[in-house]
Amino acid sequence: MTPGGVYVGVGPEQNFSYIAALRPRIAFIIDIRRQAVVQHLLYKALFELSNDRADFISRLFAKPRPSGLDSMSSIDEIWSRYWHVASDSQMWVRNLDAVRAHLTGTHGFALDTEDLESLTYVYRAFYDLGPIITYGGYQVRPGAGVTFAALTAAVDSAGVGRSFLATEDRFRFVRDMHRRNLIVPVVGDFGGEKAIRGVAAYVRSMEATVRAFYVSNVEQYLFRDSTAWKNFYHNVAVLPLDSVSTFIRPWAGPVPAPRLVRAGSTRRHGEVSRIAWMRASLDGDQHTDGTSLCPIGGFLASVRGGRVLTYSDVLKCPP
Numbered sequence: 001m002t003p004g005g006v007y008v009g010v011g012p013e014q015n016f017s018y019i020a021a022l023r024p025r026i027a028f029i030i031d032i033r034r035q036a037v038v039q040h041l042l043y044k045a046l047f048e049l050s051n052d053r054a055d056f057i058s059r060l061f062a063k064p065r066p067s068g069l070d071s072m073s074s075i076d077e078i079w080s081r082y083w084h085v086a087s088d089s090q091m092w093v094r095n096l097d098a099v100r101a102h103l104t105g106t107h108g109f110a111l112d113t114e115d116l117e118s119l120t121y122v123y124r125a126f127y128d129l130g131p132i133i134t135y136g137g138y139q140v141r142p143g144a145g146v147t148f149a150a151l152t153a154a155v156d157s158a159g160v161g162r163s164f165l166a167t168e169d170r171f172r173f174v175r176d177m178h179r180r181n182l183i184v185p186v187v188g189d190f191g192g193e194k195a196i197r198g199v200a201a202y203v204r205s206m207e208a209t210v211r212a213f214y215v216s217n218v219e220q221y222l223f224r225d226s227t228a229w230k231n232f233y234h235n236v237a238v239l240p241l242d243s244v245s246t247f248i249r250p251w252a253g254p255v256p257a258p259r260l261v262r263a264g265s266t267r268r269h270g271e272v273s274r275i276a277w278m279r280a281s282l283d284g285d286q287h288t289d290g291t292s293l294c295p296i297g298g299f300l301a302s303v304r305g306g307r308v309l310t311y312s313d314v315l316k317c318p319p
Contacts, residue, residue: 005211006203008239009248010190010218012039012135014151016164016174018248019183022212023173028199030186038118040185041109045099047178053171054078062092062127071168075153075161079131083149092127096120190218191228196235203240210239213296214248223311233303236296245296249315 007024009015010031019027029040050056054069057078066081073081100116103109111119126133131149152163161167164174177183188195203210213236222229239245294317302308302318 005242005245006206006208007212007214008196008199008210009212009214009216011214011216012036013043013148013164014216015214016043017152017162017170018212018214019177020164020170020173021162024211025208026182026184026206027177028184028186030188030190030195030199032187032189034115034187035118035122037185037187038111038115039122040183041103041111042099042119042122044178044183044185045102047175049098049102050175052168053165054082056165056171056175057082057131059095060126061130062087062089062095063130064088064091075163075165075167078165079149079153082131087127087130089127092123096123099123190215190235191222191225191231192235193231196232197238200235200238200240208240209242210245210296211242212246212248213239217250219249219314220311223314233300233308237300241296243295243297247294247296247299247317249292249294249317 005022005024007015007019007022007027009018009027009029011029015027015029029037031037046056046059050059052071053075054065054073057063058065061082063082063085066085069078069081096119100111100119103119104111132147134147152165153161154163155161164170174183186195186199188198190196219229219232222232298319299308299317307318308314
């Protein structure tokens, strides 16, 4: 994908890896759940307060930083050094106070009592679960989803780390975007009338275009409603797009086994699956039985032509 332009996404930290790879001018992360937006505010504060990747991991999981780590340390080495470091409850309290002060004092965000309680809940999950935390936070069962550590240590088909913590340069790019308030979390419904259209109006005022839209598997849920998915595509059509504007979706093709680096870990199907789609997306792979990258313009033409009627059609990215 071409660097630059505007990035739109959904969900938590996987967006940071796409942002680090695509180098957008500004990024909007839209989620119907307010707690997801609060989580992004937590990330914002931790990015802005951290000097480097090791410092960020220390703050995120409330673990004292091991000696010997610096900007040249590999992500494998960083995780290996942190893996057996116990989380510190007093450090967690200090960090939470610092995050609250940074968001409400430094930035002046008007977080109400419910938001602050949600912030505490989310940060507590990182403290309680540590690097094995998954997308769902508290695991319902062992192995349910990719862990934070595995996701950030994964490599692409060439053996190159692509996550936002893979290198200091990638981390700094995301941190600097946060410091310039260029990663904007938005509470909104993909099938609603405000969020995407509001982003569209702002992007037009910048005289910019949306180059990448990470939709994760949201469309799967939109297709449960006979009108929500249609509304979503109407909303996307309002975005300023160009010939390279691309949807990034879960990869529906065969799942290869990428190398996972985690001290004392075993490969789990959920981890392999999700890392595989991220790897495919960043590599730009296309597959006949499912695709990770789909040109938005051509896809919308297929929607208008009646060739998209189910979520299975979506994953085939019809021309």
